[in-house]
Amino acid sequence: MKINHVAIAVNNLDEAVKEYQNVLGVKEVEFETVETEGVRVAILHLENSRIELMEPTKETSPIKKFLDTRGEGLHHIALETGEIEGEVNRMKGTGTRFLGEVRPGSGGTKITFIHPKSLHGVLTELCSHPKK
């Protein structure tokens, strides 16, 4: 596994992107909307990973709920695995709790989330890329 990205919930994506770009000196940014998760995302490419800034696109977005209760800040880390279904089955065998089934994420990926209670308070996304 490797860290695919670190995701941060923000109130205003355009403002947050500018600040992150200024502070980190990152030039390249991609924007993406993931309607199934109710988020608009800005992806800042680092040397070995990515930071994803996320803002909610609708009132029912889980990110909206997160911002309302906890405010801006670290939302989840994402671990990339080669074969997500096998990894999920292995983890379920250890009693790991998940938030939803494996489902399509952005850019052809497959994702699911491990419940923070299973990882000492850290919401963790599992993701895998389509086979090339």
Ligand code: CO
């Ligand atoms: Co993510």
